[in-house]
Amino acid sequence: MRKEHIINFIVTILLAFILSQFLPWWSIMVAGFVSALFFSLKKLAVFVVPFLAILLFWSVYAFIASSGNDFTLAKKISVLLSLGGNPYLLILVTGIIGGLAAGISALLGKQLSLLAGR
């Protein structure tokens, strides 16, 4: 793992955390987009780093929100979404959805940064 990977990773999480306090769910897309714009990565890493960053951010956030309440609702939502009532699977799916959204918007950010000649 190279230094710019780590910087992008941390910046994505920090941005996502700050933006999520006043923006709706798509704050993570903005985070992925912005960090790609300013901390440009190459090849697969453009997608993978923000993907992993938000996967971690959303999973941990979901875990913290839910563990204090014995995953009462998470178990039910896991049934609702046909995940067999397993709250950890729901946490993982949550992370993947968030990561996917952030990774895709990072691709857009990357293209825009190329265009801007950065």
Add this chain to the structure above:
Amino acid sequence: MKYMKLIATLVLTLVVFYCLNTKLGAIPPVGKFLDPVNGVWQNETNEIIEGNVTIAGLSAPVTIHYDAHLIPHIFAQNDADLYKAQGYVTAKHRLWQMEFQTHAAAGRLSEIIGKNALDYDRRERRRGMAYGAEMALEKMKDDPEAIALLKAYRDGVNSYIESLDDKNIPVEFKLLDYKPEPWTIKKTALLLMYMTKMLAGGDDDLEYTNSLRKFGQERFDLLFPDFFDVNDPVIPKDTDWSFIDTEMTKAPQGDIPLDTIRETIAKPHPDNGSNNWAVSSEKSVTGNAILANDPHLGLNLPSIWFVMQLSTPQHSAMGATLPGALGIISGFNNHIAWGETNATRDVLDWYKIEFKDDSRSQYKYGDSWKDTSIRVETINVRGALPVIDSVLYTHHGPVTYDHNFKSDNKRAGYAMKWVGHTGGNNQRPFLDLNKAKNYDDYVNALKGYTAPAQNFVFASTSGDIALWIQGLFPNKWEGQGKFLMDGSNPDHDWQGYIPQAFNAHVKNPERGFVSSANQHPVDESYPFYVFNDGYETYRNRVINDFFRSKDKFSVDDFKALHNNNYNLKAAELLTEMFKSIDVSALTEEERAIYKQIKSWDFNNDIDQVGPSIWRAWWYKLYPMVWDEFDTEDEALTTPFTYQTIYLLINRPKDKFMDILETPEIETAHDLFLKAFKDAVKDLNDWKAKHGDYNWKDYKATYAGHLLQALPAFSRFDIPIGGDANIVNATSENHGPSWRMIVEMSSPPKALGIYPGGQSGNPGSLYYDNMIDDWAAGTYYDLNFMQNDTATSDIISTQTLTPSN
């Protein structure tokens, strides 16, 4: 190339955004929904409710203590603050339910669910639900104090709604992706209509009309008698009615229209009913009167009831509330206790309307024509264009059925006459009951109550017990409203109402107890016309026999009776069936099951197989008897269980016993055997699939979430016995929705429980935490706090403070 890639990634980003932000079919907007910061993860709440909340318009601080069952005990300084706080606290726990039930009442579910709810909404519009709510509000305007309190409640609900952001709206809003709308006083009126429909919105007039035409008067009377041969009425048989001096309505000349009606609108659940009873101080072991109530309704989550204590320095009451309505509905205060069962009277009739011409602007009435009016119903449909349904109104009521709805005659229709449309201030009686101190207060509180008619049981600390059957009842001529009537004949109109003072009632009867279980209100000696419109015939006899069985009763006796699983219906028929079954005609596997049911003690307990065999047998037998009713061409309703069993036992060779499609002529005894053989096949099939058919598994009681029993938010396979027509009236998805026992000591000692939990949030441990205890037949001690000082039973306290 650069631009191509940019455009490609831009499109991809937008597609991903759209898909994760939009509800696609039944799938919630996944990104928005699963967002841990604002989405469903934020609905994991631990229900520690503390601190101060500022509420505009309060005149003084309000204290809310929550006990270990999450029951709020509200202490306010005056009524306006009290009901404002009730609105706030109820919304805090049950907002989605409050909105959903009132949308359902108003025929507005399509706005939330889309076009799948359109048929439902049209039906509710054609039933005139919103019209009824508007009429009720019109009546309530004569009572400015009640309106002011309705507004206080509304403001309380709305201050809660305003405090919400995307993050903490209830989970169902997130799932269906919509937002709560402000509460209005009309919504309270709609909720009361919802209850009126549930409890007084049933009738079989059109089905009876079809049956009368098909089978003739004599056969009809055999199938649907005004009174069964047994009757243990709500108001004891020996009651003296000589004080009733009003004139009875005379039966008019003129025929009723014998139309063929193909299809009718859905009816409320036939088991909607309840038990209540009270013993006087003389009949109580402790010398304190004791009262019990258990309303039998659909078992839903969130539960239909929400338990609260509502206190001001002037009055304090505790018990079950209906989210959306003010005050305690079934409960007690320091002086009295009260509870309701459904009175099940016929307050809904149908009139045939003949229009003058295709414009349908006038209809025939007497020798002339009367104008119709039009109520344009606009049904907003999520994801589609609004649907407009114009409903014609006559002086009878809405023309529910016409060529636009379940009928094809351009110049005729059927209008509904329903007490639900007459308007009534049905909030006021509960406000007054909450404050009532004695029998006279109770009677005065009830006077203005119109619908849904209820059997109001009463007990007081001074030892009085009473029961009033209260509602607005048309004073009908003999036979009126059993069948479709002629809407053009003024004599067929309701000629007036039974004067309130002549509603059947009883105070401190000699027998020392009062009770009701949706049975016939009276016997034939009551001067007003009351025919059997679906009265229960089993629970009442078990209950009354129990209270006749000994001199004194305790709270433990009351608990035992609530949980009594004795199946009188099965006992009455099985004893006869056993006599006629020829065991030699049974195969070996049939004999094995026959042996099982023969050894059954007629108790529908969870571990027994007898109740399952009985049910399988009865479910085969009943349709065999009434195969004559099996048609798609017209709407028919089969006779009541009691009369069916009566005919099976007393008229075993009646023509109805014959199965039409077989060449042989069957008798009741042939049906017993045939039905048994079919039942054994079913039971063995069931066993192969699910294992042993003990009653718990075979019945499989569940409490379903209000959204069509969404499995994730519902509770299945609840281990509880009983069934319909049993005192413990728990069938699959229906039963005692609240159980309360109050001993009228000073202060009263009360027990209560219901199949649900105080929180409406599926993410709360209090969502369904009472279900197992309820199923086990246990109760919680209701902590009736005598002052607002928190005790060790209080787990958290919240204060609502005025904004200035």
